Amino acid sequence: MPLLVKGSVIGALGMGDREGRTFGREEIELAQAFADQAAIAIENARLYEAAERRRQAAESLTEVGRLVSQSLDPEEVAERIAESVVRLFDAKASGVFRLEPGSGSLVGLAVCGDHGPTGDETLVYPRGSGVIGLAVGRRQPVVTPNLLADPQVVFTREMRARLEQAPYRAVLAIPLIAQEEVFGALSVCLSEGRVFGGDDIRLAQAFADQAAVALQNARLYDEALRRRREAEEIARVGRFLTETLDVSAVAERVVEGALELEGGLSGLGMSGTIRACRLPMTCATVSSGRASTPPLPCRFAWRARSPAPSSWETGKCGTSRRPR
Numbered sequence: 001m002p003l004l005v006k007g008s009v010i011g012a013l014g015m016g017d018r019e020g021r022t023f024g025r026e027e028i029e030l031a032q033a034f035a036d037q038a039a040i041a042i043e044n045a046r047l048y049e050a051a052e053r054r055r056q057a058a059e060s061l062t063e064v065g066r067l068v069s070q071s072l073d074p075e076e077v078a079e080r081i082a083e084s085v086v087r088l089f090d091a092k093a094s095g096v097f098r099l100e101p102g103s104g105s106l107v108g109l110a111v112c113g114d115h116g117p118t119g120d121e122t123l124v125y126p127r128g129s130g131v132i133g134l135a136v137g138r139r140q141p142v143v144t145p146n147l148l149a150d151p152q153v154v155f156t157r158e159m160r161a162r163l164e165q166a167p168y169r170a171v172l173a174i175p176l177i178a179q180e181e182v183f184g185a186l187s188v189c190l191s192e193g194r195v196f197g198g199d200d201i202r203l204a205q206a207f208a209d210q211a212a213v214a215l216q217n218a219r220l221y222d223e224a225l226r227r228r229r230e231a232e233e234i235a236r237v238g239r240f241l242t243e244t245l246d247v248s249a250v251a252e253r254v255v256e257g258a259l260e261l262e263g264g265l266s267g268l269g270m271s272g273t274i275r276a277c278r279l280p281m282t283c284a285t286v287s288s289g290r291a292s293t294p295p296l297p298c299r300f301a302w303r304a305r306s307p308a309p310s311s312w313e314t315g316k317c318g319t320s321r322r323p324r
Contacts, residue, residue, distance in 0.1 A: 060207075068210055079110040079112075086112045092166070093111065093187075094113055095109075096110045097123070098183065104128070106136065114167050143172050148163060149169075171190070174205055176208050177212055179216070183215040184211070185208075
């Protein structure tokens, strides 16, 4: 007997007996009554499950939204999102990945579930690889029923070997986009045979939006903090300039200030020793945060040494009076 709900078949009720048994009209009507009751019970259970899932999803999104507004730690937010996604989707694994601006690689910010044998290593997907790399490149959600059999998805040999031992095959990947900028990707990983519906994609998109905002907030905070420290250091150097006429002392203070700024050297692509020189004889040297003023002749106003001794950058800024 078909189980019908609003004209749609949602299942069937079957009965069997010894060979030769013939079911009469009354028996068939009784069986149909049982089938109707079963259909109603199954539909009610489905509706309850859907309602419960929506309630849990709403609570999780509210909790994550509150965390985004209260915390500037993107890892904390990412961990909560990955855990919520695994629970709500009954997923095998989930991950929130951060996009590295320079390399374009996707680096695991928080992962939950079984992603295969990774050891203690952070999950890293090179530019364009994996389902998440495809989603970031297209700037839209990507769904695959089997990531290892999908010709659109590319992996390195090591990544494929790891994923072959992972318990999932179906993957939904959504790019993390805020104000038209891609910050990373969210992955939802299910066992083979499971299908992502429209509601699944919309729910995952809601979590991805929260993750994107968290990453954007963290970056904006870091930039604001860096600008504030730079302004404070410039102000301190300015006050020092008004308090002394000793050129060597001024040079030392300027270089120390440059080193104190977070990322000052790395942002300029320099490391090692910086010298601020007063032509023609005095040179203030700072290395690893320590300053000295050896009376060394120097024809350069500014000089920086890269890690390799052969990569000294020299110029004529002392004579041209322009940065080189």
